[in-house]
Amino acid sequence: MTSGEAAAQRHGCFACHSVDGSISWGPTWKGLYGKEVSLGDGSQVRADDAYLRESIREPNAQLVAGYHPASMMPRLPVSDQELEALIAYIKTLR
Numbered sequence: 001m002t003s004g005e006a007a008a009q010r011h012g013c014f015a016c017h018s019v020d021g022s023i024s025w026g027p028t029w030k031g032l033y034g035k036e037v038s039l040g041d042g043s044q045v046r047a048d049d050a051y052l053r054e055s056i057r058e059p060n061a062q063l064v065a066g067y068h069p070a071s072m073m074p075r076l077p078v079s080d081q082e083l084e085a086l087i088a089y090i091k092t093l094r
């Protein structure tokens with residue numbers, strides 16, 4: 001298991017995110033990296049490192065289209081090191 005996968009498990013990310021494209025409470029991580037994500041305000045953003053970082057640190061700053069703020073991804077106490085590991089892990093989920 002990579003450290004990113006371990007961090008996702010530790011913080012309960014998999015309760016809401018699948019890695020195989022299946023529907024879950026939140027968007028799947030499969031194919032997320034590099035994708036154009038439609039946001040709730042009608043804009044589009046490329047899912048690069050900066051976007052992933054913000055999505056994890058400030059879950060409600062850029063809300064994915066179709067999700068209500070009350071559907072709520074919680075702010076989780078992810079360390080800087082875990083954050084980088086999570087991003088590296090999400091990148092592998094093509």
Ligand code: HEC
Pocket residue numbers: 008011012013014015016017025026027028032037047052055056059060062063064067071072073074076078086
């Ligand atoms: C309680 C459910 C829940 C948990 C737990 C959760 N998330 Fe989320 N996550 C969501 C929802 C709902 C969205 C979509 C709304 C939004 O943009 O915040 C989301 C969005 C995201 C996105 C942007 C996805 C996209 O398609 O653009 C990333 C990246 C993400 N979460 C990472 C994480 C990580 C990493 C963890 C664990 C540290 C985590 N999430 C834990 C519910 C959750």
